[in-house]
Amino acid sequence: MAEKDDSVEIYDLRGLNCPLPVLKTKRKLRAMPPHALLRVETSDPLAAIDIPHFCAENGHTLIAIEALDRGHHFLIRKAG
Known part of the structure; x- marks a missing residue:
């Protein structure tokens, strides 16, 4: 069984106002593998x-x- 990678990618969205933080988080998570940490x-x-x-x-x-x-x-684990 493969070991889960618990490395955390940091995404700096400081300085952005609504709705950009959510939209950019959504796009970033879409590009990440399942169960990744952001x-x-x-x-x-x-x-x-x-x-x-x-x-x-x-x-x-x-x-x-x-x-x-x-x-x-926010520490988020992407859905599987």
Whole structure:
């Protein structure tokens, strides 16, 4: 059985406003293999609503949300 690769790709979307963080996250995940990990960095306050909703609607696992002074970090595992 192949071992799962748990390396995390970081996607810096700071400085972009709604709806770009979700649209770019969607495009990035589409190009990644199943079960890949993606850490999305945003500064748009609406991403705290949009990214979790996007993950729930598309079957991706939102592993963690980290609120920062100037944004959020989201750790997402792509659906299989």
